[in-house]
Amino acid sequence: xxxxxxxxxxxxxxxxxxxxxxxxxxxxxxxxxxxxxxxxxxxxxxxxxxxxxxxxxxxxxxxxxxxxxxxxxxxxxxxxxxxxxxxxxxxxxxxxxxxxxxxxxxxxxxxxxxxxxxxxxxxxxxxxxxxxxxxxxxxxxxxxxxxxxxxxxxxxxxxxxxxxxxxxxxxxxxxxxxxxxxxxxxxxxxxxxxxxxxxxxxxxxxxxxxxxxxxxxxxxxxxxxxxxxxxxxxxxxxxxxxxxxxxxxxxxxxxxxxxxxxx
Amino acid sequence: xxxxxxxxxxxxxxxxxxxxxxxxxxxxxxxxxxxxxxxxxxxxxxxxxxxxxxxxxxxxxxxxxxxxxxxxxxxxxxxxxxxxxxxxxxxxxxxxxxxxxxxxxxxxxxxxxxxxxxxxxxxxxxxxxxxxxxxxxxxxxxxxxxxxxxxxxxxxxxxxxxxxxxxxxxxxxxxxxxxxxxxxxxxxxxxxxxxxxxxxxxxxxxxxxxxxxxxxxxxxxxxxxxxxxxxxxxxxxxxxxxxxxxxxxxxxxxxxxxxxxxxxxxxxxxxxxxxxxxxxxxxxxxxxxxxxx
Numbered sequence: 001x002x003x004x005x006x007x008x009x010x011x012x013x014x015x016x017x018x019x020x021x022x023x024x025x026x027x028x029x030x031x032x033x034x035x036x037x038x039x040x041x042x043x044x045x046x047x048x049x050x051x052x053x054x055x056x057x058x059x060x061x062x063x064x065x066x067x068x069x070x071x072x073x074x075x076x077x078x079x080x081x082x083x084x085x086x087x088x089x090x091x092x093x094x095x096x097x098x099x100x101x102x103x104x105x106x107x108x109x110x111x112x113x114x115x116x117x118x119x120x121x122x123x124x125x126x127x128x129x130x131x132x133x134x135x136x137x138x139x140x141x142x143x144x145x146x147x148x149x150x151x152x153x154x155x156x157x158x159x160x161x162x163x164x165x166x167x168x169x170x171x172x173x174x175x176x177x178x179x180x181x182x183x184x185x186x187x188x189x190x191x192x193x194x195x196x197x198x199x200x201x202x203x204x205x206x207x208x209x210x211x212x213x214x215x216x217x218x219x220x221x222x223x224x225x226x227x228x229x230x231x232x233x234x235x236x237x238x239x240x241x242x243x244x245x246x247x248x249x250x251x252x253x254x255x256x257x258x259x260x261x262x263x
Numbered sequence: 264x265x266x267x268x269x270x271x272x273x274x275x276x277x278x279x280x281x282x283x284x285x286x287x288x289x290x291x292x293x294x295x296x297x298x299x300x301x302x303x304x305x306x307x308x309x310x311x312x313x314x315x316x317x318x319x320x321x322x323x324x325x326x327x328x329x330x331x332x333x334x335x336x337x338x339x340x341x342x343x344x345x346x347x348x349x350x351x352x353x354x355x356x357x358x359x360x361x362x363x364x365x366x367x368x369x370x371x372x373x374x375x376x377x378x379x380x381x382x383x384x385x386x387x388x389x390x391x392x393x394x395x396x397x398x399x400x401x402x403x404x405x406x407x408x409x410x411x412x413x414x415x416x417x418x419x420x421x422x423x424x425x426x427x428x429x430x431x432x433x434x435x436x437x438x439x440x441x442x443x444x445x446x447x448x449x450x451x452x453x454x455x456x457x458x459x460x461x462x463x464x465x466x467x468x469x470x471x472x473x474x475x476x477x478x479x480x481x482x483x484x485x486x487x488x489x490x491x492x493x494x495x496x497x498x499x500x501x502x503x504x505x506x507x508x509x510x511x512x513x514x515x516x517x518x519x520x521x522x523x524x525x526x527x528x529x530x531x532x533x534x535x536x537x538x539x540x541x542x543x544x545x546x547x548x549x550x551x552x553x554x555x556x
Contacts, residue, residue, distance in 0.1 A: 106471035133472040
């Protein structure tokens with residue numbers, strides 16, 4: 001397998017990778033006056049301005065249907081903005097061609113509430129898929145997957161069938177799959193929504209550990225108990241508009257109450 | 264597309280969906296058997312036509328009261344022609360014996376008297392004599408006094424040509440039908456497989472897989488189905504051919520003078536490659552609509 005070309009279109013997006021000074025000085029994610037309409041008269045996102053710095057950990061919160069998932073979908077280009085711009089490392093995601101989208105997603109790690117792991121695959125296969133798509137040599141895949149599983153607390157459990165795992169373990173597999181390509185940005189869309197409070201804290205801690213290595217994390221949740229336990233930056237979406245606090249709930253300056261804020 | 268990875272994933276897909284694929288391959292094999300059987304018919308008709316076309320011959324039926332001297336003179340004339348390789352005189356008794364020996368009509372014909380069979384001169388033409396030239400020779404020979412009738416087999420060739428044309432059209436129609444069946448069956452099979460593996464596709468797309476990466480294994484699976492169906496059909500036809508060969512061969516040899524032949528190497532290659540290519544196309548078309556994630 002030696003000499004196999006590893007497709008890594010934006011190497012400077014990787015956490016820990018060297019990037020030029022102008023690239024490093026830019027925020028990793030910028031939303032400029034973003035609008036998204038599902039119905040012509042009722043925008044889901046209206047005039048969203050947001051800037052996320054490299055290495056940041058930010059909660060995105062708001063009531064159900066506020067537009068948290070929509071915002072994340074605009075970042076990984078499942079949806080396209082109707083107005084405004086979404087810049088990832090300075091590149092306008094909205095202008096990417098369909099053929100370029102996979103190369104954008106290789107620099108993102110995405111984790112969902114419903115895990116989205118394949119039950120009839122093994123733990124190893126579920127994680128390895130993120131590296132197989134970039135034609136990485138098997139030898140490297142094995143070591144990188146083992147490392148990722150160790151980071152999420154599933155060391156040595158690669159051969160296990162995923163269907164036998166608990167909900168928390170399945171989410172750890174999903175997190176391992178998200179971090180194994182060493183993405184620049186992790187988008188977590190309600191990753192603790194299907195877990196009990198104790199496991200939710202575990203998963204949140206896991207994301208914080210990942211963040212501590214330099215990876216930017218956007219963590220969407222409407223779980224008040226999680227948000228209140230941490231002092232991360234808080235981005236609240238309500239009625240399609242964004243308001244935020246830099247140091248968590250205790251510094252919240254918004255006009256709405258906490259219950260309105262998190263739904 | 265990483266071919267090794269695509270093959271690994273296609274093998275896993277074939278293993279996981281084996282029941283679905285066995286049903287699809289069996290159905291398609293039946294369609295391929297129909298096409299193969301027709302092609303086998305066309306191949307054998309072609310072989311018979313080629314044999315008859317190459318070994319051109321004319322039969323001169325002699326009048327019952329033909330003078331022996333006239334017949335001898337006619338024979339000298341024939342043997343002098345550059346286009347003639349051999350002239351054989353067949354008496355009514357020989358004609359009767361030959362008929363009783365070769366004909367297998369399921370009835371006792373031994374009571375037939377020799378007088379029923381006219382004497383004839385069997386004229387074998389040299390290789391390469393065209394049908395037009397054969398007709399021209401036959402027309403001239405008909406003017407001889409001892410000749411009652413001339414058979415140049417022109418009408419027989421015409422009928423054979425018509426039969427061949429019909430068989431070729433049938434084969435073409437069946438080929439189109441089989442092509443449609445392959446695309447439809449493989450397309451639907453892959454569509455079912457894709458629907459069952461939709462989550463896999465979604466996960467791969469969200470991890471940054473290109474359409475080629477996702478499509479690759481499905482195309483290989485479709486290709487395998489097409490190839491396996493064609494191969495299964497060829498094996499079934501070969502078994503049938505070997506089982507019936509001896510009995511059919513002797514009858515055909517008696518009727519047309521040619522032997523039964525199996526499909527040519529290139530026809531077999533075309534069936535296998537065609538099956539694989541159409542399978543791949545059917546698969547690629549049906550997976551396309553599931554790639555938008």
